[in-house]
Amino acid sequence: MSSQISKSRVASSFSRAANSYDRSAQLQRDVGNELLQICQLKTASTVSTKKIYPVLDLGSGTGYFSEKLAALFPHSELICLDIAQGMLEHAKSMPGRDSFKWVCADAEALPLASNSIGLLFSSLAIQWCENLVQLFSEIDRVLKPGGLALISSLGPASLNELRLSWQGVDDKVHVNKFAPREEILTSLPASLSVEVNRQQMRVLEYEKLQQLTTDLKNIGAHNMNAGEAKGLTGRIKIKKFKRNYESFRQGNGKLPASYEVYYLCLRKAQTDPVERQKGVANGQL
Numbered sequence: 183m184s185s186q187i188s189k190s191r192v193a194s195s196f197s198r199a200a201n202s203y204d205r206s207a208q209l210q211r212d213v214g215n216e217l218l219q220i221c222q223l224k225t226a227s228t229v230s231t232k233k234i235y236p237v238l239d240l241g242s243g244t245g246y247f248s249e250k251l252a253a254l255f256p257h258s259e260l261i262c263l264d265i266a267q268g269m270l271e272h273a274k275s276m277p278g279r280d281s282f283k284w285v286c287a288d289a290e291a292l293p294l295a296s297n298s299i300g301l302l303f304s305s306l307a308i309q310w311c312e313n314l315v316q317l318f319s320e321i322d323r324v325l326k327p328g329g330l331a332l333i334s335s336l337g338p339a340s341l342n343e344l345r346l347s348w349q350g351v352d353d354k355v356h357v358n359k360f361a362p363r364e365e366i367l368t369s370l371p372a373s374l375s376v377e378v379n380r381q382q383m384r385v386l387e388y389e390k391l392q393q394l395t396t397d398l399k400n401i402g403a404h405n406m407n408a409g410e411a412k413g414l415t416g417r418i419k420i421k422k423f424k425r426n427y428e429s430f431r432q433g434n435g436k437l438p439a440s441y442e443v444y445y446l447c448l449r450k451a452q453t454d455p456v457e458r459q460k461g462v463a464n465g466q467l
């Protein structure tokens with residue numbers, strides 16, 4: 183997460199990646215499935231699937247998890263929101279999604295009514311946001327009292343091998359900067375309480391470095407910082423970078439790509455006991 187990330191670059195990069203995203207999204211699948219499990223655990227006791235809770239998939243991408251959310255909450259209205267129009271168009275074109283609502287918008291300026299969302303799910307999207315205080319203030323605003331937000335994001339140790347391999351080659355920014363967990367937690371308004379706060383390292387393994395760089399390109403998550411190398415990076419620099427990355431090759435012959443993953447479950451405070459009772463009666467979480 184960096185104040186130098188341009189929103190329009192994020193949107194156009196993910197839009198361009200819409201067709202290739204699903205074939206390179208192993209990490210996103212694994213993390214999203216884990217977040218979905220937390221979501222199931224947190225909602226098991228409170229959700230009756232017969233009731234309608236507007237569910238928001240924030241940064242819905244190709245809609246893989248939107249579909250899973252729809253299956254999990256079949257009687258809920260599902261809103262898929264993404265900043266990349268190309269992602270939304272691709273996701274919308276898939277069969278069986280006619281009942282989903284599609285919104286192209288920035289997570290930091292949600293065009294949704296206050297107190298309107300019962301459950302917010304957001305997997306590996308908020309790391310592209312610029313202003314965490316603004317983001318969480320919006321999440322807090324749109325959630326109903328007692329509503330839940332399930333969020334996964336990446337920490338600064340993500341893609342360390344890539345970052346370290348570029349160090350000493352040039353002084354450009356080659357890997358996106360992601361906010362540490364402390365910064366995320368201190369950006370939360372008092373009305374959002376933390377019910378799950380989990381961190382894990384996930385390591386993907388590759389035979390060849392090119393497979394990693396292709397994956398990053400296919401999902402649209404290659405470097406988006408304003409300070410990245412422009413134009414053709416010299417062959418000598420790339421050779422040096424590749425040699426540096428080879429130093430990470432493991433005993434099993436594979437090249438690692440590490441990701442620091444955060445999982446959060448936040449709950450918006452109930453207002454007062456009378457409102458809480460009304461919320462239960464209205465089927466809020």
Ligand SMILES: C[S@@+](CC[C@H](N)C(=O)[O-])C[C@H]1O[C@@H](n2cnc3c(N)ncnc32)[C@H](O)[C@@H]1O
Nearest residue numbers: 196210241242243264265266288289305307310
């Ligand atoms: C890595 S993809 C994850 C997609 C999906 N949640 C999944 O797990 O497969 C990140 C998505 O977040 C979207 N995104 C990035 N910044 C955003 C923002 N500020 N507001 C809304 N969506 C955003 C991107 O366009 C992209 O579709």
